[in-house]
Amino acid sequence: MFEAEKMQLIEYGIKVFKSGLVQGTGGNLSQRVGSEGQYYLMTPSGIDYDSIEPKDVLVMDMNGSIVEGERSPSIEHGMHREVYKHREDINAIIHTHSLYATALSIARQPLPEIESTIVLMGGSIEVAEFARHGSMELARNVVKALSNKKAVLMANHGLLVAEKNLERAFKGCLGIEQCAHMYILARSIGEVCPIDSEKCDELREYIRTSYGQKKKGN
Numbered sequence: 001m002f003e004a005e006k007m008q009l010i011e012y013g014i015k016v017f018k019s020g021l022v023q024g025t026g027g028n029l030s031q032r033v034g035s036e037g038q039y040y041l042m043t044p045s046g047i048d049y050d051s052i053e054p055k056d057v058l059v060m061d062m063n064g065s066i067v068e069g070e071r072s073p074s075i076e077h078g079m080h081r082e083v084y085k086h087r088e089d090i091n092a093i094i095h096t097h098s099l100y101a102t103a104l105s106i107a108r109q110p111l112p113e114i115e116s117t118i119v120l121m122g123g124s125i126e127v128a129e130f131a132r133h134g135s136m137e138l139a140r141n142v143v144k145a146l147s148n149k150k151a152v153l154m155a156n157h158g159l160l161v162a163e164k165n166l167e168r169a170f171k172g173c174l175g176i177e178q179c180a181h182m183y184i185l186a187r188s189i190g191e192v193c194p195i196d197s198e199k200c201d202e203l204r205e206y207i208r209t210s211y212g213q214k215k216k217g218n
């Protein structure tokens, strides 16, 4: 079941890998599926992104049971599930180990609202406290630091982006990585000036009401 969605997840896994956001089999992706959003598709553990086939993608439920699939899911499947359980607005999650975002997570420094990408992800990107990879403690720390935003850094580990769909999650991962790079460069030459909060609110409102093509007939 969910064959088209499995193909889409595989396609985005390859994009994540080819963009250099992960090395080898690192990172993981998931997508919420089902008429009531009661399941999620999870990438398998330890299989190269360009070798994953639809039968390797797991269908899981919100109790963590495997509904379909023979493979072991990514060790971070509990982290993805906890985010879905706490955030009804989220339908796709990508977790990467991208270089500059991870560097910030090691310095335990959040990424402030230095550029529109961060503003539109819901505000400064916080660092979730460290916990062992694959642990429920890590899942809880991620949910807490994510709050009602779209992204969170994971201490000494990487980045998680939670979005409405895979396309937005992928673009979010690329955008945050670029902003983390810009931030580290800017910090290296002087003081950094984030956009002030009033202007951030103004930008969010402007994008919400004015950006993109107007729908005809409305």
Ligand SMILES: [Zn+2]
Residues within 6 Å of the ligand: 026, 027, 076, 095, 096, 097, 157, 158
């Ligand atoms: Zn990881």
